[in-house]
Amino acid sequence: MGVEVSVEGLTKSFGSQNIWRDVTLTLPEGEVSALLGPSGTGKSVFLKTLIGLLHPEQGSVIIDGTDITQCSAKELYEIRKLFGVLFQDGALFGSMSLFDNIAFPLREHTKKKENEVRDIVMEKIDLVGLTGAEDKLPGEISGGMRKRAGLARALVLDPQIILCDEPDSGLDPVRTAYISQLLIDINAQIDATILIVTHNINIARTIPDNIGMLFRKELVMFGPREQLLTSEQPVVKQFLSGDRFGPIGMSEEKDEAVQKQEEAMQAAGISGGGTKEDFTEIIPQVQPNPGMPERKAIARHRERVHAMLPDLPENAQEAIRRSQEQEDQIREESRAHAEDMAGGGGGRHGGDNEWTSAPAGNVAVADAKTDVIDYGGSDAPTEQWQTPGGGDALTKPSHRAADGNEGRTIQG
Incomplete structure (x- = not known):
């Protein structure tokens, strides 16, 4: 099972430039979380701080009972074995084949024989759709293929915590859907704690159990996906709709004159280019493929949502109830299909x-x-x-x- 990651009062700067300050959140064990925010708000920096690659000026990061901001290099080395990390650019070794890149964590952290290593690596290669490319160098394949190879390497040790920095970048929409489904299936199988940094609103609306958002050097909010998706905060609504009218500008601090000009344009009926989709409706969360175990995170997540339900606006409460009913129906249908296929030797006949x-x-x-x-x-x-x-x-x-x-x- 995945482990809880608790962040308290975290502050990070590079020289005189403050990246974010006083970030406090908890990644619940075994749940999928997403971190949103405009470009340049320090989302990748946050991931690197979680694994100890960057050291914060203040605050703590407690993983499996250990504060990694205070532990020794030897303790940090052991803690990192809990992680699988998909970096934004894949971060593959350019002089190694894809096979050797993916095998690297196994050779570094385990004493498995080469035939065992090969079986595991080829399984992960097949999982991300790269069969036949295992002998190629990173420079010989596309950026999307490098991203998938990076994901295979992140999964090779069956980690308890998986960090994914923009898993959809460089991927077409179909491969993005497959990668998203893969993360949900992995969570169902090993109950890993997963954090996804993304700009993809479809991923944010359908994949995670929890969502957080960074903006102007602060964590705007972090909590169950239902809370953020029904939020009335202007910055959240603007980001979800992809509209240029709102608090988020081309630069992080929108000029007051520009903001007034945009307000006048909006009042005149000029479009800000965002989607007009109704975000008051919560899209049902993606479920594991038929035949996969049910996600244990669902019950834990539901319990927290029900506890906070009375404090939410009435329209948010109704949207949450509808989405949960739809998700329950989807799970029942998936369970029925899996049982029919298992009972009929892989097929169903009749009716x-x-x-x-x-x-x-x-x-x-x-x-x-x-x-x-x-x-x-x-x-x-x-x-x-x-x-x-x-x-x-x-x-x-x-x-x-x-x-x-x-x-x-x-x-x-």
């Missing part, structure tokens, strides 16, 4: 919904929003699916696919 197994390695994946099903593999077919009559069912034309499976209907 209007027919599931059939695909060959090993070619697994069809779909959800209610999917238009194309990719079976995986370079020679595997890609089939178009339709939504007949505007309903929720995705239906494949009834003809035999290249893998020999008949068409079937998947309920969204």
